[in-house]
Amino acid sequence: MAYFLYWGMKSPRVLPLLLALVKFVSGYLLSSPAYELHRDEYLYLNYGRHLAWGYLEVPPLTALQSWVTLALGGDWFWVKFWPLLWGSLTVYVVGRAVQRLGGGPWAVALAGLSYLLGAYARLNFLFQPNSFEVLAFTVVCYWLICYQQQPAPRWLYAIGAVLGLALLNKYSALFFILALVGALLLTQRRILATRAFWGGAALALLLWLPNLAWQISHGLPVRHHMALLHDTQLVNVSVGGFWQSQLVMNLPSLWVWVAGLVALLRSPYRVVGLVYAGGLLLLTLLHGKDYYALGYYPILLAAGAAWWEQWLQARPRLGRVMRPALLLLPVLLSLRVLPLLFTLEPPARMLALGARFEKLGVLRWEDGRNHPLPQDYADMLGWRELADKTWTAYQGLPAAARGRTLILTANYGQAGAINYYNRHRALPPANSFNGSYLFWQPVAPAQGWQYILLIDDEPDADLAHHFQSLRRVGEVRNAYARERGTVILLGIHPDVILRNYARQEHQRQLAEWGQF
Known part of the structure; x- marks a missing residue:
């Protein structure tokens, strides 16, 4: 530190620049690979x-x-x-x-x-x-x-x-x-x-x-x-x-x-x-x-x-x-x-340290309740797993039907993570009725969607009645992720009721945002 202070006296801009450099480099070095975006x-x-x-x-x-x-x-x-x-x-x-x-x-x-x-x-x-x-x-x-x-x-x-x-x-x-x-x-x-x-x-x-x-x-x-x-x-x-x-x-x-x-x-x-x-x-x-x-x-x-x-x-x-x-x-x-x-400690270690930080309020999430991990940390886990399992489910579909496949998620985090980790793969963009994704909905093919990959943390039990077939093909199992338990469902041949509902829900959500 004495060396830095010496140079700070020699040139006023040097010390601020050195501190800026420390800031930039430390952000990359002081992070655990256990966390994702x-x-x-x-x-x-x-x-x-x-x-x-x-x-x-x-x-x-x-x-x-x-x-x-x-x-x-x-x-x-x-x-x-x-x-x-x-x-x-x-x-x-x-x-x-x-x-x-x-x-x-x-x-x-x-x-x-x-x-x-x-x-x-x-x-x-x-x-x-x-x-x-x-x-x-x-x-x-x-x-x-x-x-x-x-x-x-x-x-x-x-x-x-x-x-x-x-x-x-x-x-x-x-x-x-x-x-x-x-x-x-x-x-x-x-x-x-x-x-x-x-x-x-x-x-x-x-x-x-x-x-x-x-x-x-x-x-x-x-x-x-x-x-x-x-x-x-x-x-x-x-x-x-x-x-x-x-x-x-x-x-x-x-x-x-x-x-x-x-x-x-x-x-x-x-x-x-x-x-x-x-x-x-x-x-x-x-x-x-x-x-x-x-x-x-x-x-x-x-x-x-x-x-x-x-x-x-x-x-x-x-x-x-x-x-x-x-x-x-x-x-x-x-x-x-x-x-x-800094995200130095992996999730298991952070969980063990949780009691130390609880009184500081850092375990309180936006729902007003305390959780085992800070919300930011839980929000940096499980996404690659979700994206990879969605890709695997898509790859399991008949090649001729992939052009008639919709990927629909419950929230922007799920859609964004699937798109990010599959950005170099031939996977259609994941979509959602959440936030700005309302603007980016794909146009349905002339013959309609044949397959729908549904990603949801709280799937509706009545969904099965609106598909010829609906089965679970994946689930987020990361024990520390906020998205733990999010499931990937494969629905085949959605009925007219569901297709109409999806269109109406899209319009309703847009109307709430003042888009009509």
């Missing part, structure tokens, strides 16, 4: 096969990354490349923010370690929109600080561009924008009167406009998505649970970000501290998921590290003891929760 990752990868200006779940920026990933072969390395890239860039921006706030190499190292050993280790491992959101929020706050120091119009135009991309990434950016505007109204009203502010706002809107037009032309499906989230997941989020998670997720850096928040609120940069306060207030009132707030913390880490360095500079004796201690403390605290930060 996450349920959501399969859905987002499928976007790359169906480029559009919008989807029922999120805006289109993730789809562009998926398209590039699949064009490069779709291997695990390229899937993980994007979240690790965004996480590495976030670490770099945090380091530069420390320097903007007057911190030296020690403060950069403290802020960097706080980020590397926090909840971002897991967040930046999953191919989801969250990693880019954290980067975007951090960059905006960093450029706000730059604008305070040097009120040049380019900073506001740059902020507008990043916010436009954030809106193309995830709709929760709207809450951040509300918090930002509220903070500016309270502290920097003169910025709102500048031409550059409105130019930046226009740029953000211009970038978001294609997706906004898509939303309007499709009946604003984001409303139905939010209603589904509220009824199935957010309803289980309590205020106490939300704030407990804020402390747990950022525990190794608690004294850093809290100091950063206080320091910002008492500084010329209090607008940044108020963005955090406004954003967390909105998420609390709306029962947002705990990780929705992670984009608000990195800039606090930068401010807190800079404050600690300046505070210790005025107390040189104390500083000689506390400087190494403060760098070592995040490492020591993270050792106990290391299996939660």
